[in-house]
Amino acid sequence: MALKVCGVDSRRHEHFRAWVFGFFGFIKPQKYYQVEMEAVAGYLQKLAGEGKAIWQVRQAEEALRVFFQEVEPSIWAKQWAGDMCRGLDFGVQGIECRVPEGLAWENPAIMPRPPTAQGTAQFIGRRDTGELPEKYRDFFSLIEAALRAERYAYRTEQTYLEWARRFLIFSSVATRGELAWEAAKEYLDYLTLVRRVSAGTQNQALSALQFVFNRVLKQQSGGKQELKRAPQTRRVPTVMTREEVAGLLGLLEGQGKLMAELMYGAGLRVAECMRLRVKDVDFGNRYIVVRAGKGDKDRLTPLPDRLIGPIEEQLVRCKARWDADRKLGLDGVFLPGALSVKSRNAGKEWGWFWLFPSENLSMDPWTQVERRHHLDANGVQKLVKRAALRAGLTKPVTPHTFRHSFATHLLEAGADIRTVQDLLGHSDVSTTMIYTHVMNRPGLPVRSPLDSLPTPIVA
Numbered sequence: 001m002a003l004k005v006c007g008v009d010s011r012r013h014e015h016f017r018a019w020v021f022g023f024f025g026f027i028k029p030q031k032y033y034q035v036e037m038e039a040v041a042g043y044l045q046k047l048a049g050e051g052k053a054i055w056q057v058r059q060a061e062e063a064l065r066v067f068f069q070e071v072e073p074s075i076w077a078k079q080w081a082g083d084m085c086r087g088l089d090f091g092v093q094g095i096e097c098r099v100p101e102g103l104a105w106e107n108p109a110i111m112p113r114p115p116t117a118q119g120t121a122q123f124i125g126r127r128d129t130g131e132l133p134e135k136y137r138d139f140f141s142l143i144e145a146a147l148r149a150e151r152y153a154y155r156t157e158q159t160y161l162e163w164a165r166r167f168l169i170f171s172s173v174a175t176r177g178e179l180a181w182e183a184a185k186e187y188l189d190y191l192t193l194v195r196r197v198s199a200g201t202q203n204q205a206l207s208a209l210q211f212v213f214n215r216v217l218k219q220q221s222g223g224k225q226e227l228k229r230a231p232q233t234r235r236v237p238t239v240m241t242r243e244e245v246a247g248l249l250g251l252l253e254g255q256g257k258l259m260a261e262l263m264y265g266a267g268l269r270v271a272e273c274m275r276l277r278v279k280d281v282d283f284g285n286r287y288i289v290v291r292a293g294k295g296d297k298d299r300l301t302p303l304p305d306r307l308i309g310p311i312e313e314q315l316v317r318c319k320a321r322w323d324a325d326r327k328l329g330l331d332g333v334f335l336p337g338a339l340s341v342k343s344r345n346a347g348k349e350w351g352w353f354w355l356f357p358s359e360n361l362s363m364d365p366w367t368q369v370e371r372r373h374h375l376d377a378n379g380v381q382k383l384v385k386r387a388a389l390r391a392g393l394t395k396p397v398t399p400h401t402f403r404h405s406f407a408t409h410l411l412e413a414g415a416d417i418r419t420v421q422d423l424l425g426h427s428d429v430s431t432t433m434i435y436t437h438v439m440n441r442p443g444l445p446v447r448s449p450l451d452s453l454p455t456p457i458v459a
Contacts, residue, residue, distance in 0.1 A: 016063035023064055032072060033378070038129060038195060040064050073385070073398065123194050128166035128187070136168045139176050139216075146215050151337070153296075154365065155271075163208035181221050184209045237404040237434060238395050245405055246453045248384075248391050255356060255375070256383040258310050262288075264402035265304035265450030267423055269294065270377045273399075277333075278318065279351035281311055290425065292336060299425045304448040314355065321372075322353045331371045333357075334364060347371075407435040409449035 026043045027035050040061070047057045068077035132140060143164050147157045170190065171183045191197045191205055206223075213221040240248065245264055252260055262273050272290050280289045287300045303311075332347020333354060339346055346352055354374040362373050380399055388397035395401075403424070410420050421432040 012059070015059060016066065019060040019063040020067050022060075032067075033074070036074075036195075037077075038127075040068075042129075070389075071385070072382075073396065122186075123190050126170060126190065128170040128190070130169055132165050132168060140164065140168070143212055143216050147211070148366070150215065159204065160208040160211055163205045164212050167205075167209060167212070176217070179213075179217060179219075181213055181219060184213065185222060237408075238397065238401050239408045239435075240393070240395070240397065240401060240405045242409060242449070242453055244391070244393060245402070248387050248393070248397070251387040251390050252383060255314070256380065258307070258314060259356065259375075259380055260384060260387075260399070260402060261304070261307055261310070261450060263399055264406050265307060265448045266290075266301040267403050267406035268301070269403060270380055270399040274356060274374045274377050274380070276355040277351065278315065278353050278355060281315075281355065283308060283312075293425045295425070295427060297425055299422065301423050302448045304450040306451055311355075318353060318355065318357060319350070321357055322350055325372060330361070331369050333372060404435070406449060407432065411435055413447075413449065413452070 023040070023043050024032060026046060027039050030039070043064075044057050044061055047060055048054075052060075065077070068074045140161070144157070144161060147160060152160070167184065167187050170187050171179065173179055173183070188202060188206060188209070191202055197205075210221040213219045249257060249260055249264070259273050262268055262276075263270065266288050268276075268288075268290065272293055275291075276288070277291075280291060281303065282289065283303070286303045286305070288303050290299050290301060293299060326348065332345070332349070333352055335343075335347050335352065354372070356375045358373050358375050361370050363370055364373075377399075384397060384399050384401075407420055407424055410423070411417065417432055417436060418429060420435070421429050424432060426432045
C-alpha cells in the first residue's frame with residue numbers, strides 16, 4: 001500500500017521489499033525500531049562494497065525511505081537528507097552505471113565524496129554502534145541498578161541505558177576511572193556535528209550522561225551551555241479537521257477504534273490510553289483519571305458520552321479474560337511503585353486490571369514474573385497509519401495527532417486555554433499556546449469534541 005501511495009512502479013515492488021528484508025538481516029540482532037540513520041548508511045555502504053551498482057544502492061535507499069517514513073514512521077527519518085549514495089565508497093570513483101528503463105533516478109556518472117564538515121576531523125573512524133565490549137558489562141549493570149534505585153520509568157531506563165551503551169563504545173576507555181566529562185562533551189559534539197541529531201535527541205543524550213556522571217560516577221557534570229548545540233526548530237503540530245477525524249475513525253473497528261476515539265475524545269497520549277485500568281473510568285462523574293502521565297502527574301479528562309456504551313462492552317470482554325486468569329492462578333497485573341509490596345493481592349483485583357489487556361502473557365522485565373500486560377502501542381500506531389492511508393490523508397497522521405486535534409478543536413469551540421492546559425497535563429501554558437488557532441473565550445463549559453462531530457461514527 002505504501003509503495004503504491006508513494007508512486008513506486010508496481011514492477012519494482014518486489015525489489016523494494018527485498019531491500020527492506022535485506023536490511024532487517026543486516027541489523028540483526030537489533031530490531032528495525034531500534035536503529036537510526038547510521039544503520040541505513042552502513043547498509044548502503046555494505047551494498048556498495050559488495051559491488052552493487054549505484055542505481056541498485058539508490059533503489060535500496062528509496063525502499064528504506066518509504067519504510068521508515070510511511071510504513072513504520074521514525075522521528076529521525078523526517079530529517080532524511082537527499083542522496084545518501086553520495087560519499088559512499090564504491091571502490092572505483094567515476095564508474096558509469098546503466099540504469100534500467102523505467103527507474104526514476106538519473107544515471108550518475110560521478111559520485112564524489114562530500115567534503116568533511118568543519119570541526120569533525122577528530123571523529124574520523126570513531127563510532128557509537130556495535131556490541132558493548134565485555135569489560136564494560138559490570139559498569140553497565142551499575143547504571144541499570146542506579147536507574148531502578150531512582151525509580152525511573154521503564155522506558156526512560158531503557159533510553160538512558162542505550163545512550164550509556166553508545167557513549168561507552170564511542171569513548172573506548174580502558175577503565176572506568178578514565179571517564180571524564182570532557183569525553184561526554186566530545187560525544188555530544190559528535191552527535192551534533194557527525195550524526196546531525198535533532199536538539200531534542202541531543203538533550204536526551206545529555207540527560208542520560210548527566211545521570212551516569214552524577215549518580216554513578218559521582219562526578220560533576222556540565223550543562224547545555226558547554227555544548228555545540230543542534231539547531232532547534234519549533235514545529236507546528238499536525239491537526240486533522242473534524243471531517244477528517246470522523247472519516248478516519250469510521251475506517252477503524254473493534255478495540256483499535258475505541259482506543260482512537262479515546263485518544264481524540266479525551267486527549268490521551270497513546271501510552272496513557274494503553275495504561276488505562278478498569279478503575280480509571282468513572283461513569284458516574286463522567287471523567288477518566290489519567291494516572292502517572294508525562295512528568296508522573298495525574299489529571300482528569302472528560303469521558304465522552306458517546307463512548308460509555310463501547311467502554312461497557314469492552315469491560316465485559318475484559319472481565320471474561322480477568323476471570324480466566326484468576327482460574328488459571330496467574331500473577332496479577334503490574335502495579336506502580338511499591339504497591340505490590342504494600343498490597344500483595346492488589347494486582348489480582350478487578351479494578352486494577354487493564355482496560356486493554358494483551359491477548360498473550362509476557363515476562364515482566366523487572367521482576368521476571370510472567371503476567372498479563374496491556375496492549376503494545378506499536379499495534380495502535382500501525383492501525384492508525386493504515387487507516388490514514390486508506391482515508392487518503394496526505395498529512396502525517398499518528399495516534400498523537402488525535403491529541404493535537406483534541407486540543408485544537410476545544411480551542412476552536414471557545415474553551416479557555418488554561419482549561420485545555422489542565423486537560424492535556426501541560427506544566428506551562430506556553431506549551432498549550434501552540435494550539436491557539438482562534439481567540440479563546442473564557443467561561444464556556446468544556447465538552448469533549450468527540451460528542452460534536454458532524455456525522456455519526458458508523459460502527
